[in-house]
Amino acid sequence: MIHFVILISRQGKVRLTKWYSPYQQKERSTVIRELSGLILTRGPKLCNFVEWKGYKVVYRRYASLYFCMCIDPDDNELEVLEIIHHFVEILDRYFGSVCELDLIFNFHKAYYILDEILIAGELQESSKKAVARVIAAQKTSTNLAKDSLVENAKEETGSISNMISQAI
């Protein structure tokens, strides 16, 4: 099973955390600190798996953001790696060319989408369409107007670039 999901930026800023196994508050901070040290320092062209305290962390970098999922040592690593990509593709569809800023300003939506993909640390839905349908159903009350703050921030940082095209 997936014990936790962490999204963390290249600068070590946490963008999303989701814990499926019970971790106390202190443990959570320790885990994030240790994993940042372990993963952010890894160079390119290495494998997407890191062994950590008897677990494995499967991670993938998209532009400036690292998506990390911690699994048991005998879980199927590639399967989880593609769960990450599945998640990113759904984010991409939802936001329309997702970038890190979308996830910063709309972190709550990222949580909501993640809940439609994983429950109990297991994959809940592998159809992007099915997930999109559920989210769309909830969205009817309001329309996803592009927030001017997000747009401004994107322009300022020049980081309008799409994450998925920068998968590493």
Place this chain on the structure above:
Amino acid sequence: MALSGMRGLSVFISDVRNCQNKEQERLRVDKELGNIRTRFKNEKGLSPYEKKKYVWKMLYIYMLGYDVDFGHTEAVSLISAPKYPEKQVGYIVTSCLLNESHDFLRMVINTVRNDIVGRNETFQCLALTMVGNIGGKEFSESLAPDVQKLLISSSCRPLVRKKAALCLLRLYRKNSDVVNVDGWSDRMSQLLDERDLGVLTSVMSLFVALVSSNIEAYWNCLPKCVKILERLARNQDVPQEYTYYGIPSPWLQVKTMRALQYFPTIEDPNTRRALFEVLQRILMGTDVVKNVNKNNAAHAVLFEALALVMHLDAEKEMMSQCVALLGKFIAVREPNIRYLGLENMTRMLLVSDVQDIIKRHQAQIITSLKDPDISIRRRALDLLYGMCDVTNAKDIVEELLQYLNTADFAMREELALKAAILAEKFAPDLSWYVDVILQLIDKAGDFVSDDIWYRVVQFVTNNEDLQPYAAAKAREYLEKPALHETMVKVSAYLLGEYSHLLARRPGCSPKEIFAIINEKLPTVATSTVAILLSTYAKILMHNLPPDPELQEQIWSIFRKYESYIDVEIQQRAVEYFSLSRKGAALVDVLAEMPKFPERQSALLKKAEDAEVDTAEQSAIKIRSQQQTSNALVVTDQRPANGSMPVSQLGLVRMPSQNMEAGTQGQASSREQGMTDENGSINKVVPQDTPSADLLGDLLGPLAIEGPPVPTVPVEQKDKNLLSALEATSEEAGPLALATVDDQPNSVQPIVNIAERLNALCLKDSGVLYEDPHIQIGIKAEWRAHHGRLVLFLGNKNTSPLVSVRALILPPTHLKMELSMVPETIPPRAQVQCPLEVVNIRASRDLAVLDFSYKFVTAVVNVKLRLPVVLNKFFQPILVSAEEFFPQWKSLSGPPLKLQEVLRGVKPLSLPEMANLFTSLHLAVTPGIDANPNNLVACTTFYSESTRAMLCLIRVETDPSDRTQLRITIASGDPTLTFELKECIKEHLVSIPMQTAPPPAVSPVQPQSPVTPAAYNDPGAMLAGLL
């Protein structure tokens, strides 16, 4: 969507982002937290929208790493909000901030339950998601039935059902009782017919969890899994949205194959054939493609298929395909595939006889040891460790030593330990072993645990031919400028014992040896000083005729340390000083250390324990426990002895050396071949091994196998009290096992048989017995009064085990039939022998397996009790209060109802006791007994004579004294009542057999004036450790 358009939140995020530094950020966050606090305090003026906004802000602040505990109540309270937008925020934020052990969650159990049973689908989804993510035991107990209903409901939409499946999985993980096995096997089978692939994916995850702990109940699901796999592999009836880069749901394929790995075999030939066709298609049809995602997904499926093939021990042909594929993978550039190739090759070593093929890839694997990626290096290290044997040990260990120079700190300790273990297990000759360990200490002293150097000292002490060599090596190392402290210890120790053997060599006079050791004295730690003082005393002893100058030097050191701050050092200094003035007596007191009794290496033991510790219930781990693993450590394969030139044996006088002669006799033919090449004839005197009755071993505490016989060397055997005392205290150290003379069998089990048996009484698969040559594993299934055990006999050696004989001695209440056991078990092979059991009536007598085999010339015979125990014929049953009480009343008084007060009970908390009962197949039934300190359990017993018979159990505990309790047992059969009572008693009352601690540190020691404190004396420490 309801979540968007919160301008205040965006502004806040924007502000935080604009902060120039951490301090500014903290100020901005503190301001916001203050604001949120005040707003929450005057809740009246808070609109639902505002409340929602503040809770989101809190989550954001929490992600930044600040403490938001004060707001937990607010988040949780939103769950009870009537409207969807607030409720949603409440559920999501709560499940992010809290974990299952949080008290606040209790407050909302009712609300959550109402949402789950209510008609509002969106509320159902929110509640199921939160419970699935952070639900704990309490949720498990109160919500499981409702969640089950949703999962099997025909009126629920897939959206809800898939969430219910995973929610139930969570609840099951927290409390396995929530899924009642009886009803579920059929239900599961129906659920696997699901057409909606989203639901099926979730259901399959649930199924994997269920089947992992109870295979028997789900045999009927096996064909369904194969069907699903066929459907996906053939891409039949798979909607486009469920294909991922052209691959029909890779996740579902992987999960299904994972589930199949829990079934021991597939007997039905049609199902088997169908499955193998699919597997074959996957193995052959997966190509490397350019698209990363497609490639990953395809290989995720491929690696799972490989694991399944390995598990099924498919035909040789398929296995060799797998090896070929893995060989290809470990050479590719793509790092993920290479990593997984190495990992799976290591797994393959555990399950199959492919070592020789894997060895062909040795060079490639060594290349990976130098890969820039530490993940890959670790895998390579593991694989090299696993594939090492006598033929390649030298190469591999030398690679590891070389790698030690450049290895990351994170890996050095593991690397050092592995190198040391391999050197010990597979050394072609002992001097090489000494070289390796000394190099290890030299290169990575900080990472060499004490066990490692204790072990080399033990080897040197027990092998006289090695002593001058080791002493000379130690002398060489001492000349190096910056020496690791461990090296100082081991060198000083070796030179103290054996430097007199070098006396004629240049630079090795006692005076010179003393001088070079003494250089280190000012800089070493106390524990090393203790060793140096002993060394000086020994140098002094060997210095005959005495050199007054040296004597004076050493004496002055002793005198100096008489007032040293550490008591141990003081005492040594005082004693050595006065002893060394006694002249001849010194020779007796400080004579060479006697040889150590042969024991299992502490290192190997450590490695084994580590394996056992991490062993959980997972398909691969169960496999690796059953299978003889050559990655696991095997004690006897110390060809150090096996290939030692025979002439060396002539010098050996010690009784403990018989063991080595024995092991040599058992050395594999390959090793004998090597000896022959050396030109000496292998004249091993076969030990006439009487067929040992290990039953005594089974029943008695392992640690005390007869009195330790002081094996005092001849020159030491005099009446001198001091010397005798020292020798005894060495020999009778903690854990001192009997010397070989006392042991009728040269082959000793390397597992605690009693413990293993005990464990198997509570679970259905595991290792029953293991010695250096064979491992006997058991896997059992029980259905009513029938049982089917499979004995797995695994030959751990590279030569066959012959004259294998297995005889079952059943007690009168069991009918047992063992299928044919082959007479020969080929090298590194495993044979499976089914054993059918029928239970006639209740009894606690145990069946015995009388097992023997011959290895080279040694006949080994063991008698092992089999875990066919009373509780295996129980099936837990939940009885309602309405059913319970009439039964309970109708069974009045003895002999159908028995009561007993037990004292000296292992102090267990009620949940622990409940767990114990569950593992005994007794269903603990809450809510019948009003007293919370009591426990009521029910079960059905099956035997031929009684058929199904209900048993009722009540335990009354005394919370103020957990060591006593009263049990009452009732059933319709007097024998059953009695036997069940005794059975429970056995498990509740601590039986000294298991808990017998190793005899405490020999009581002789404190009286001994020579070894005042065992802990600092390397000899005593060694005796204790090895």
